[in-house]
Amino acid sequence: MKYSHHLKVICLLLFVTTTYYACKSHAQKQEREEVVTTWIGKTIKFPPNTICQELGEIVPCKIRFPKKYNILVYTDSIGCVSCNLRIDEWKRFEQELDSSVANEVDFQFYFFPKKNSNLAELFKRENFRKKVHIDEEDALNKLNDLPRDMQYQCFLLDKDDKVLLVGNPTLNANIWKLFAETIKK
DSSP states (O other): OHHHHHHHHHHHHHHHHHHHHHHHHHHHHHHHHHHHHHHTTOBOOOOSOOEEEETTEEEOOOOOOOOSEEEEEEEEOSSOHHHHHOHHHHHHHHHHSOHHHHTTEEEEEEEEOSOHHHHHHHHHHHTOOSOEEEOTTOHHHHHHTOOSSGGGSEEEEETTOBEEEESOTTTOHHHHHHHHHHHHO
């Protein structure tokens, strides 16, 4: 009798757990579809006054002459910036673009820092030689009302800054494949 009761409890727990994860997975898929549908085709507005840094040193921001494709990466400094940014992955992605398309792609890194000095140290330590925008007023986010979830704070843009793809390729290899395929077409 006890064995039968335990078996019923275990079956009930398995059913509840399976139902919970199925619902959660469905909700996540719905959220992903909603974000992508909302953002595809939108034009990103860029703030005029950001500070630019290269290897932690302040440098003049270049006038934007959008290339055929731009990859926009927005990062705030909530939590572990080096964990969230994944600089090694971005360096690898840039190297993966072969020479035939490398001149057609620009990477735009925008940071909304809480502690600017930590970013400078991070860029020096990682030897991250890209010019980055330090957006102390969070103007990029305010102008565009960017998604709050970091997995949706990266965009592949066309030359007119219209969103072609949404998603952070450092968090999902399939997203990078989509980015690369679109760029190489």
